[in-house]
Amino acid sequence: MAELKDLNTLRRFAMEKMQKVGLFETPRLFCDLYCLEPGQAQKAHSHGEADKVYLVVEGRAQIQVGSERFDVGPQQAVLAPSGSDHGVVNPGPGRAVLYVLMAHTPAGGGSTAKPAHDHDHGH
Amino acid sequence: MAELKDLNTLRRFAMEKMQKVGLFETPRLFCDLYCLEPGQAQKAHSHGEADKVYLVVEGRAQIQVGSERFDVGPQQAVLAPSGSDHGVVNPGPGRAVLYVLMAHTPAGGGSTAKPAHDHDHGH
Numbered sequence: 001m002a003e004l005k006d007l008n009t010l011r012r013f014a015m016e017k018m019q020k021v022g023l024f025e026t027p028r029l030f031c032d033l034y035c036l037e038p039g040q041a042q043k044a045h046s047h048g049e050a051d052k053v054y055l056v057v058e059g060r061a062q063i064q065v066g067s068e069r070f071d072v073g074p075q076q077a078v079l080a081p082s083g084s085d086h087g088v089v090n091p092g093p094g095r096a097v098l099y100v101l102m103a104h105t106p107a108g109g110g111s112t113a114k115p116a117h118d119h120d121h122g123h
Numbered sequence: 124m125a126e127l128k129d130l131n132t133l134r135r136f137a138m139e140k141m142q143k144v145g146l147f148e149t150p151r152l153f154c155d156l157y158c159l160e161p162g163q164a165q166k167a168h169s170h171g172e173a174d175k176v177y178l179v180v181e182g183r184a185q186i187q188v189g190s191e192r193f194d195v196g197p198q199q200a201v202l203a204p205s206g207s208d209h210g211v212v213n214p215g216p217g218r219a220v221l222y223v224l225m226a227h228t229p230a231g232g233g234s235t236a237k238p239a240h241d242h243d244h245g246h
Contacts, residue, residue: 002188002207007178007198024202026174028151029226031200051149055130055178055222057198065125075130075180077154077222079147084125099178099200103152103226 007057011035011097018042018090023099027106034100036061038092044085050104052080054088059096062089130180134158134220141165141213146222150229157223159184161215167208173227175203177211182219185212 005023011033012019018040021033034042036059044064054063055077063070066084080086090096128146134156135142141163144156157165159182167187177186178200186193189207203209213219 002191002193002202002204004193004195005200005202007200023200024176026202026204026226028174028205028228029176029224031176031202031224051151053147053152053154053224057180068125070125070127072127077128077130077146079125079128079149079154081125081149082151099222101152101154101176101224101226103149103224105151106228 007033007097007099013037013095028103030102030104032100032102034088034096034098036088036090036096036098038090038094038096041089042087044087046083046085047104049082050102051082052086052100052102054078054080055099057097057099059094060091061096061098062091064088130156130220130222136160136218151226153225153227155223155225157211157219157221159211159213159219159221161213161217164212165210167210169206169208170227172205173225174205175209175223175225177201177203178222178224180220180222182217183214184219184221185214187211 010021013035019035024031056072061072063072063078064087065080070078133144136158142158147154179195179197184195186195186201187210188203193201
């Protein structure tokens with residue numbers, strides 16, 4: 001059944017680490033909200049067979065993709081293609097919120113099995 | 124090579140029909156900006172093997188998924204799973220901008236071939 005997700009109400013923060021709020025999940029994609037207090041980060045990591053797109057919806061983020069670093073503000077997006085190292089840091093001074101979508105090849109090339117998605121991945 | 128896309132500068136409108144601005148494309152995903160003047164729409168359509176997520180970034184949109192209709196405002200998102208009919212209308216009075224991501228199974232279950240993506244699809 002289809003659902004509407006409201007980023008305005010679902011965003012949440014925590015002092016101990018970046019918060020990752022799940023929005024949607026299908027055999028082909030994960031869509032999450034990343035909420036970072038100043039200084040918080042998702043460490044650089046990579047995954048094969050999955051492309052990730054970051055959209056900054058609030059605040060600013062430094063997004064690393066491979067050897068490149070982007071200074072990203074609201075309504076700006078960056079693609080991290082499969083196999084590239086990528087990570088995100090909130091340089092502050094305020095909070096940052098990113099709408100992040102990861103598209104991956106379903107396990108078995110089309111089955112409904114989902115690969116493991118660790119919501120603490122990368123910390 | 125990674126790129127930053129700025130929705131603030133890439134958005135564009137036209138009186139004759141909704142504008143679809145391509146942001147990113149990989150074997151696994153299409154990411155586009157839909158820019159609608161009041162009354163413009165993308166007609167309902169469906170595709171197998173592809174999930175679509177709409178995020179309203181400006182204005183309001185009526186998004187249909189199957190038999191459901193959602194009244195969606197800024198920072199709200201709706202998932203249209205594969206196989207469901209889905210479409211979007213800008214009821215006005217202002218312009219609407221949506222950040223839309225479609226995740227699909229790569230042709231051949233993992234090859235780099237891309238299925239046809241008609242940027243006028245659905246009109």
